[in-house]
Amino acid sequence: MVTTPLLPSDYLDLVSPLRAGAELRGRIEAVHPETEDAATVVIRPGRDWRGHTAGQYVRIGVDVDGVRLWRAYSLTSPTDRQDGRITVTVKAVADGRVSGHLVHRTAPGTLVRLEQPAGDFVLPPARPAKVLFLTAGSGITPVMGMLREHAALDDVVMVHSAPRPQDVIFRAELHELAGAGRLRLTEVHTGTDGRLDLARLGDLVPDWAERETWACGPMGLLDAVERHWSEHGVRERLRTERFRPGTVVAGDGGSVTFGATGRTVEADGATPLLEVGEEAGVLMPSGCRMGICFGCVTPLKAGAVRDLRTGEITEAEPGVLIQTCVSAAAGPCEIER
Ligand SMILES: Cc1cc2nc3c(=O)[nH]c(=O)nc-3n(C[C@H](O)[C@H](O)[C@H](O)COP(=O)(O)OP(=O)(O)OC[C@H]3O[C@@H](n4cnc5c(N)ncnc54)[C@H](O)[C@@H]3O)c2cc1C
Ligand code: FES
Known part of the structure; x- marks a missing residue:
């Protein structure tokens, strides 16, 4: 009652954001330039970080201009780093919202959200000879x-x-x-x-x-x-x-309604609904942005969407979920966001 409307854990987050049991976060402790457009970001992960296998990536939630955007970055630190910190190395892509922010505009002390590491781009336990x-x-x-x-x-x-x-x-x-x-x-x-x-x-x-x-x-x-x-x-x-999705199969677009926010915008048949939403100010969860992590899955309430990788059409039915990062409008459609 004393802390209402906040929970006691919200106060703990302020003083100890990396503690065990909290949402997994990391504190950026340094950003070291590598080339003119790439930098290594040194992160102290929260206590619940489980550790990675070399070659895996981590999804990082970064607040850019007040909006949390999730992106995947490969881990470049060895797993036995003495100080327990991890690193990712980011190349700023042209007009890149997160990469440019991390490389050029991130100060030490910044908190980011983390997910546990994932990915199978790793060496097998029996090391290959060549x-x-x-x-x-x-x-x-x-x-x-x-x-x-x-x-x-x-x-x-x-x-x-x-x-x-x-x-x-x-x-x-x-x-x-x-x-x-x-x-x-x-x-x-x-x-x-x-x-x-x-x-x-x-x-x-x-x-x-x-x-x-x-x-x-x-x-x-x-x-x-x-x-x-x-x-x-x-x-x-x-x-x-792959850092980006493969072949894009474009089709007809349509008007996209974001049910929860009540917004409707016109979209072409090649732009993922995730990007259509972001452009329209509708923030949606995402991770890899290329169809592998399922971090962007959302119910399709009405209409039809096209899978940009395969061209396959999915029509709305009760319980149908779509990946917004690889689905584009195939006629008018509504998603639950
Ligand atoms: C498994 C995995 C591991 C990854 N590891 C790394 C890594 O170690 N280092 C790293 O720098 N990036 C890595 N990426 C890519 C990273 O997740 C982002 O896609 C990248 O930083 C661009 O994000 P952004 O927000 O800056 O660009 P956005 O704002 O999303 O896009 C801006 C523009 O850049 C284009 N674009 C998006 N991604 C790329 C790209 N990778 N190359 C060229 N153009 C692009 C978009 O089409 C768009 O036109 C990885 C991706 C995956 C899926
Ligand atoms: S963001 Fe990873 S599957 Fe869509």
């Missing part, structure tokens, strides 16, 4: 987590693409690892050399098809890599991690 890491841009982050964790990997080749040498995130550390014999590193500078031509991969890595491969980078590269591995009959040696 490994190939094929990465580009910020796709290096989960692989850096693995390299920092698994010092005992003995035959590792990395082919990494970035526009210029100064855009290579973790460049000094990668060269140190290469100098210490832990890694054979090829940098492809796409600004001068052009994009990595997979037809020439055999020149760079003659035994690429024998290597267990982890690939992470832009959609175009990953699509080409998946095709190449399939064509050579070694698709089972390849694991990929």
Whole structure:
């Protein structure tokens, strides 16, 4: 009664936001620039953080201009860091609401929401004899987590693409690892050399098809890599991690009604309802924003939506749930937000 309308836990949150039993949060303790548009964010996680496996990602809820936005970031810290802190490394994308905020406008002391780590882009318990890491841009982050964790990997080749040498995130550390014999590193500078031509991969890595491969980078590269591995009959040696959804299948749009907020807006058939809502000021839960985490699931109350990955249409029926991050309007529709 003394604390009404707040709960005692709300007061505890003010003095001890990272305590056990509280909603899982993290305190940003430092932001270290890595390149001109990328930075490593050092976070002290709450007491209930369960720990991660190298290569996994964490969903982070960041308040940007008073609105909480959730995004996924790969963990770049080793799991046994002495001080218990974790790191993610973020590249600011053009017009990116969260990435730009984290890289350029976040002060130490900022609290963020965290979820427990997730993802299966990890090394198997029986370490492969020969490994190939094929990465580009910020796709290096989960692989850096693995390299920092698994010092005992003995035959590792990395082919990494970035526009210029100064855009290579973790460049000094990668060269140190290469100098210490832990890694054979090829940098492809796409600004001068052009994009990595997979037809020439055999020149760079003659035994690429024998290597267990982890690939992470832009959609175009990953699509080409998946095709190449399939064509050579070694698709089972390849694991990929995507930061954005794959192919978009656009269809007809329509008017979208957000039932709980009573707002209706016109949407095209290619924009995910999650983005349509955000543009209209309707905040919806989200995480990966690419159809893997189910953090955005919402009841479809009326009308029809199209799955942007497959083109499949889902029509409203009692109990039907849709993922707003990969669903676009297929005619007029209403979702419960
Ligand atoms: C499993 C997983 C792990 C991830 N790990 C990392 C990581 O370690 N480091 C990292 O920097 N990012 C990572 N991401 C991407 C990250 O979650 C965000 O998508 C990214 O930071 C952009 O968010 P934003 O809010 O800045 O952009 P938004 O405001 O959502 O989008 C702004 C514009 O940028 C475009 N865009 C969105 N995402 C990307 C992207 N990845 N590349 C290029 N353009 C984009 C959008 O289409 C839009 O036009 C990961 C994503 C997933 C799913
Ligand atoms: S936000 Fe992850 S599935 Fe939609």
